[in-house]
Amino acid sequence: MDTPAPLLELHNVHKSFRVGKTRITAVADVSFLVRPGTITGLLGPDGAGKTTLMRLCAGLLVPNEGRVVALGFDSSKEAARIQQSVGYMPQRFGLYEDLTVQENLDLFSDLQGVPRETRAARYGELLRLTGLGPFGRRLARDLSGGMKQKLGLACTLVRPPRLLLLDEPTVGVDPISRRELWAIVSGLVEGQETGILISTAYLDEAERCGHVLLIHKGMVLEEGAPADFRERMAGRSFFATATGLSGRAIQAQVAGEEAFFDAVVQREGVRVVMRPGAHLPVLPGIAFVPVEPRFEDAFVERLRGVLAGTAGTAGTAGTAGTAGTAGTAGTAGTAGTAGTAGTAGTAGTANASDVMIEVRDLRRFFGSFEAVKSISFQVERGRIFGLLGANGAGKTTTFRMLCGLLPPSSGTLMVAGIDVRAAPAMARAHMGYMSQKFSLYGDLSVAQNLSFFSAAYGLKGTQRAARLRWAAEAFELAAFWDTNGNDLALGFKRRLALACALIHEPKILFLDEPTSGVDPLARREFWGRINALADSGVTIMVTTHFMEEAEYCDELVLMSLGSILAAGTPTEIRARVRTADRPNPTMEDAFVALIEEHEAQTRRAS
Amino acid sequence: MDWYRVYALVIKEFLAVLRNKASRMVLIGPPVIQLIVFSYAATFNLRHVPMMVYNEDTGGASRQLIARFQGSPYFALKGMLKSSRRVADIISDKQALMILRIGPRFSRDLALHRAARVELIIDGRNSNTALIALNDVNTVIQAFSTEWAGAHGWRAAPAVLVTRSWFNPNLRSRWFIVPGVVGLLTLVVAMLVTGLSVAREREAGTFDQLLVTPLNVWEILLGKALPGFLIGGLEATLIIVVAVLWFGVPFTGGVLALYLGLFLFLLAAIGVGLAISSASATQQQGLLGAFLFLVPAIILSGFATPIANMPVAVQYLTYLNPLRYFLVILRGVFLEGDGMGMLWSQYIPLLAIGLVTMTTATWLFRHRLT
């Protein structure tokens, strides 16, 4: 095969930063090439080093060791030449929010030296491509998240670059806009001249790339075409179901099986992945249905292998601890202790009248704008309940009302049998809350954070001491007891946040996008804990537009423009959009189809 | 009100302020800098005023007069002029602030028991400096006159001024400024501790986390206000000690009278701080709000310039300013020996302002939650 010369070359690149007195390695010994006509994807969780790599490629950072050569220019000597020729879109692209769409385009045209006479044609093309045509005079700050990203992309493309560097263009964007962005990006490489390097934390976007690099802790774990990964994993992914058994019960059975290295609980069953060369075990009552392998399967396999290999030498207790349990896919085993032992007996026998959250005719106005339009639903004890919606669908408003952070305009809101509107403090005593940002006091140590929240929830004396001990053990936080919240690794921050939310043994736990951008192993660990909690009778409420998280829920509510447009189990919701040419719709397919249909209807009606 | 929870919140607030390097700096840096700068640089006592003398007289009397200026720490003799040609240039070019011109008949007039005239040309660009320098010159010359009159058998003046300054006999600016700095810094620290606390939590997202706990609005507000009282009180105490021990400002009044004033002042200041904090979404807005309050509060307090000199309408405005009252209490207790009994006219308005600001803060806090 005739391979054209690469547009971007990284040779043994190494980059570290000084933070206080310690040096932190962000990128270690990375080498790869980006060729014209392909989309090269940098895939990895938050904190893997993707942004550092992108900045190294754009000549904004210079490697400590190794070489970065972009379009023939070495970044340590000719960064200015690189910046004159590549297109670079930083994460949360630096749009000038108080400039209009047109003014942003003009600025970047001026900066990129686009001649005036060719601008009209180029703008027309870009606006058509991004669908921003009607919004030329709108201020960038008034655009939705998805439109902002598209405008950012358009600004990067005012002068067609041969090498395009996109840093997480789809982060924080709802599935519909994500699809549109990818459609634009895919169109750019069709001419075979442009090469694109794109980074993302969404592993399901790997399929859209021509070449994929798996990044973890600053290193390339593996690279290849997505097809290579698929091929390797072919025939090894199954969905295990058993009549009369919940997903969690099935997981308990498959967990011990040597054949599987991964088992993820979903609503009706467990998604398992086999080790290479293993045979499907025969388990009584459990049926295994082959399913499409996912990119994540390959990542998890790789991560487990790597972590097991380094567990002996890995310095941090965290990785070693995870590695110990990872091999058997039994993270739920550790997580079992997270639940409250006393109520564990009620698991699975949750009775239908046991309603923990009841919402009737809930409405909320902001001025004359109705953000939430008379919605109703209820959640039973021990369920994991998901609240989904696009940006601006009203899910955050609903979520904040449920937590008692925002008073409703009208309607009934009962949590754990207590009217939130009448007795908010009483209702709050039964709730735990963990936000997306893991809102902890960064200047306080782990112990001080836990002490504060335990006292704020009124825990005293031996009970308080016991809960603090529990938090230290169940979340393996003892080793970091006196470390400041800010200095914890991302994974431990999440654990501490969860520990703080659970310190008072709440009956209901509210989670706001708990695992977006998290590496798959940490996500498994997290959901293992959450599943164990649900088994022990804690009701879980999750809000997200991250489809992966939706799959973990027992029940979902899909919101759009302030109202509920679908409710039910994930399977039921997927089934609603099943058609002849789409026999197996994903959650994302369902999400996109239902919302587009609803928005179209609303627009016709108005 | 659950005191156990409030206590936990107060401890948390303290830790959050003291464990953060930046906020520790804010609590220590500005007070130290301001104490030094205000106490040493902010003075109206002139020293080393650059002056020149144009002496046309050849007698001994003028030399005696000049010697007095040379011996005074207030003046620095920069040179003797030989002619009047350069007088205008010297003043315009700021080579000297003033020129003393002694006429050719100075000694002769004095010998003849006639009033001898000297002329003083002074740069009025900074009118306050000019005014003070003028006073200082007058003092020197008057002392010379009195002595001369006595020694040479002049008829005595029908009356002389015997001036005494109460409370600050040597009229040291520092005695005036340093007690004022106590009030100023207490205000700044209280505003910084409370003015940014809610906004900081909003930015970090911990505010929601706090609101989902069973802590109610009153407990959160109290938890936010108490550290302000404690830190403000401690810092004020520290500065008072420094004022007395290092700067030698006399402390003549009642300690209790001062601390009652401090408490009421903190009540008012923390109320303002919490109101700003509740109203602002980011630390930046909080800082801007604090700045917008602090600048007029300091200018219109009588800290540097007397309230009595302001236009009447502005004087009425100063009645709303808590610092105005606290400065009177501070200076009264430090210099004038005031006890509690003398200061009720200051305590009562302070208390009223404190109640209003605290109520406003509570209202804003509750209002912003919805």
Added chain:
Amino acid sequence: MNAQRLRGLIRKEALQILRDPSSIAIAFVMPFFLLLLFGYGVSLDARHVPVALVADHATAETSAFFAGFRQSPYFRPRTYADMAAARQALMERRVDGIIWLRSSFTRRAVRSATAPIGVIVNGVNANNARIIKGYVQGVWGLWLGTQAQERGESLVVPVDVRSRVWFNPALRSRDYLVPGLIAVIMTLIGALLTALVVAREWERGTMEALMASPATIAEILIGKVIPYFALGMGGMTLSVFMAIAVFAVPLVGSLWLLFACSALFLLTALGMGLLISTIARNQFVAGMIALVTTFLPAFILSGFIFDINSMPWPIRAITHIIAARYFVSTLQTLFLAGDVWPVIARNMAALGLIAVFFFVVVVRISHKRLD
């Protein structure tokens, strides 16, 4: 230097200024507000000072002496029957001073036997006390003169000082405070505003986009300086207009020179702002640093209110590196004394050096790099 890129950057900045109310507020509303506040709030001219007049034994002579106080615009005298009442009034801060004529005053004054006049001032506000003392001396001097005239004698004081105050004969403190204030305001606009807007670009990630574009560091910096220079000159014009129209400060020097000097000073302030924001890439920290390193020194250490010569030498040494010091001196000279070239040239040279220093440092430490 590419004209198209520079034009694009300047237009962007100008649009942002027009749309962001906070920039306009800092450039125009703040000067307005500060000038009013300081112009009216800060005055060192004691007028209508309440004094207590006490005559132990009221006679025609005591009334003649007190008449001087009644006619003076500086005093608002009140008569008290005895010293005890006057002392009480002083303690309660109802009066700032006491003039006390003992019972022997008339007898001794008539016999020319030098009667002592008791003057007691509240020394807490030392500056005010000193000013009051000066006023009392003035009243006393006048009285001595009339006494001598009445008796047909020449003045009995051996040395008579005739003072002439140049440039501000009425010694109006507002005439020197308002020009000084313009320096403080310009420091705020120049340094604070620039520091904030550059830090904002870092915070919002737009700086990264600029860095990754072909624009050079020099273009990015000049693209910032020119619009804020224009804004600062706008604030300056407003301040000068208010000084002349509202506060009736005379402008003796020439207007063009005033603007030329302001332009140079504004450059130093902008350079300082750029330097701060290059070091602190966060609006909050940049704002703090700007306030502490520019506003406070411009206020206290510039000679705006407090006399630099009277400060202890270490602090006096520090004032030499504060740009506002040179500008305050220039402004006071231009407004009150006129185009005094030696003063202005000296100060402009110092400002020029400081401006060059800041820009050289900024250009040297700014890289198109993120680490």
